[in-house]
Amino acid sequence: MLKFHNTLSGQVEEFRPLNEGEVRMYYCGPTVWDYGHIGNFRSAIYTDLLSRYLRYKGYRVTHVMNITDIEDRIIALSQKNGVTIDEYTAKYIEALWEDFDALGCARPDIVPRATRHIPEMVSLIERLEERGHAYRSDDSVYYRINSFPDYGKLSKINFAGNIVGASERVDTDKYDKEDARDFALWKGAESPDEPAWDTPLGRGRPGWHIECSAMSMKYLGETFDIHAGGIDLVFPHHENEIAQSEGATGRQFARYWIHYEHLKVNGESMSKSKGNYYTFRDVRERGFSPVAVRYFLFSVPYRKQLNFTFDALRGAEKTVEGLRDFRLRLKETRTEPGLNPTLHETTERALKDFEAGLDDDLNTSVALASLHNLARDVNTAIDHHAVREDNKREILNLLDRINTVLNIFEDEPSAMLDAEVQSLINERQEARRRRDFARADEIRDQLATRGITLEDTKDGVRWKRR
Ligand code: AMP
Numbered sequence: 001m002l003k004f005h006n007t008l009s010g011q012v013e014e015f016r017p018l019n020e021g022e023v024r025m026y027y028c029g030p031t032v033w034d035y036g037h038i039g040n041f042r043s044a045i046y047t048d049l050l051s052r053y054l055r056y057k058g059y060r061v062t063h064v065m066n067i068t069d070i071e072d073r074i075i076a077l078s079q080k081n082g083v084t085i086d087e088y089t090a091k092y093i094e095a096l097w098e099d100f101d102a103l104g105c106a107r108p109d110i111v112p113r114a115t116r117h118i119p120e121m122v123s124l125i126e127r128l129e130e131r132g133h134a135y136r137s138d139d140s141v142y143y144r145i146n147s148f149p150d151y152g153k154l155s156k157i158n159f160a161g162n163i164v165g166a167s168e169r170v171d172t173d174k175y176d177k178e179d180a181r182d183f184a185l186w187k188g189a190e191s192p193d194e195p196a197w198d199t200p201l202g203r204g205r206p207g208w209h210i211e212c213s214a215m216s217m218k219y220l221g222e223t224f225d226i227h228a229g230g231i232d233l234v235f236p237h238h239e240n241e242i243a244q245s246e247g248a249t250g251r252q253f254a255r256y257w258i259h260y261e262h263l264k265v266n267g268e269s270m271s272k273s274k275g276n277y278y279t280f281r282d283v284r285e286r287g288f289s290p291v292a293v294r295y296f297l298f299s300v301p302y303r304k305q306l307n308f309t310f311d312a313l314r315g316a317e318k319t320v321e322g323l324r325d326f327r328l329r330l331k332e333t334r335t336e337p338g339l340n341p342t343l344h345e346t347t348e349r350a351l352k353d354f355e356a357g358l359d360d361d362l363n364t365s366v367a368l369a370s371l372h373n374l375a376r377d378v379n380t381a382i383d384h385h386a387v388r389e390d391n392k393r394e395i396l397n398l399l400d401r402i403n404t405v406l407n408i409f410e411d412e413p414s415a416m417l418d419a420e421v422q423s424l425i426n427e428r429q430e431a432r433r434r435r436d437f438a439r440a441d442e443i444r445d446q447l448a449t450r451g452i453t454l455e456d457t458k459d460g461v462r463w464k465r466r
C-alpha cells in the first residue's frame with residue numbers, strides 16, 4: 001500500500017488516485033533566471049523518483065513541470081543584457097535539459113512555460129472576477145483573500161490577524177490593495193520598455209501564482225492527484241494556488257500535496273553572498289560524477305533536511321561505485337546451472353524491502369538499505385562460488401527493475417567533459433605544488449575510475465581516455 005505525507009491533512013495517507021490506475025501530477029519547476037542549484041535538483045530528482053515509482057507500481061502517469069520564464073529577476077537581467085526575455089531564458093532552459101539528462105531525470109511529459117500561457121491565465125483571472133474573488137486597482141488585478149474562507153488550510157497559518165506576506169515575491173505596496181494580504185494576479189505595466197502583454201485585463205504581465213493554477217488545470221484538469229514542490233512553496237505560493245483554483249472552480253484542486261525539505265550546505269541555507277551556493281555545474285566541475293550527485297540527493301528521505309558537504313558527496317561517489325562494481329562483478333561471474341534457494345530468498349526479501357521502503361512515503365533510506373544488503377550478501381556468495389545460473393539471472397533482473405526507479409546503473413561510466421577533466425588536473429597540479437600528495441593521488445584515482453589516464457611529461461600533464 002502506497003502512502004504519502006499530505007501537507008493538506010498533515011498526515012501520512014494511503015494514496016488513491018482519482019481515476020483508478022492513473023496519476024496526474026504537477027511539480028513547481030524552475031525559474032530560469034540562472035543555472036539550477038543543487039537544492040533545485042534535490043526537488044527535481046525526488047519528483048523524478050516519485051513519477052518513476054508510480055510507473056513502477058503500474059500507474060499511467062502524466063507528469064507536468066512548469067517553467068517560470070517571466071519574473072522580476074529575469075526581467076532585470078534581460079534588460080541589463082539588452083536582450084528579450086526569450087533570448088535570455090533560452091540559454092538556461094537548454095542548460096536545464098542538459099542537467100536533467102546528466103542527472104538521469106526523465107523529461108516530464110508536459111513542460112508548460114508561463115509566457116506561452118497568458119490567455120489561459122487571463123481567462124482564469126476573469127473567472128475569479130466574476131465570482132467576486134478578484135478586483136482591479138490602478139492597472140493591476142488582486143485576489144481578495146477575504147472572499148475565500150478556506151485560505152490558510154494548507155499552511156495552517158491562522159489568518160485571523162492581519163498577516164502581511166501573502167503578497168507577491170516582490171511586494172507591490174505602491175498599489176492600493178483592499179487588504180495588505182491580497183496578492184497580485186495581474187500586474188499592470190508601469191513603463192513602456194518592460195515586457196508586457198496586451199490583454200482584456202489591460203497591458204501587463206501575470207503574477208507568479210496564477211501561472212501554476214492556470215497551467216496545472218489546463219493539462220491535468222480542475223482536480224488532479226498530486227501537487228509537489230519544495231517546502232518553501234507551501235506559503236504563500238501553494239496557498240495562493242488553492243485560493244485561485246478552488247475560488248474559480250468551486251472544486252477541490254490538488255488532492256495530495258507533497259513538499260520536499262530543503263537542502264542546506266554545511267547546515268545553512270544556500271546564498272550567493274555566503275559563498276555556499278552551488279549549481280549542479282559547479283559540483284560537476286569539481287569532478288564529481290552526475291550519478292553520485294543523483295544518489296546523494298535522493299539518499300535522505302525527502303521530509304528530512306539534507307545537508308550537503310563535499311565529504312558526503314565523496315562518500316556517495318564511493319557508494320555508487322561500489323554498487324556498480326557489484327553489478328558488473330555479478331554479470332561477469334561464471335555460474336553452474338540451478339538455483340541456490342537461500343540466495344533466492346535473499347533476493348525476494350530485497351525486492352520486498354525495497355518496495356516497502358518506497359511505499360512508506362518514499363523512504364529512500366530503507367529502499368537503499370535493501371539494495372546494500374543484497375550487494376553485501378551476493379558479493380559474499382560470489383566469493384564462495386554459491387551463485388547459480390538462475391540466481392544470477394534473477395538478481396540481474398531485480399537490479400534492472402530497481403533501476404527503473406533509481407536510475408543509477410549503467411554499464412559504462414558516463415563520459416567526463418573535457419572541462420571537468422582539465423579542472424581536476426589543475427587541482428591536482430595545485431595539490432602537488434602544496435605537496436599535498438594524498439589529494440593529488442586521490443584525484444588521479446578519481447580520474448582513473450572514470451576512464452581517464454594521466455601522463456606527467458616535461459611539458460606538463462597529458463591525459464587520454466581509455
Ligand atoms: P525556483 O527555481 O526557486 O522556482 O525553485 C524550483 C524548485 O526548487 C521549487 O520546487 C523549489 O521549492 C525548489 N527548491 C528551491 N530551493 C531549494 C532547496 N534549497 N532545496 C530543495 N528544493 C529547493
Ligand code: ZN
Nearest residue numbers: 028029212237
Ligand atoms: Zn508553482
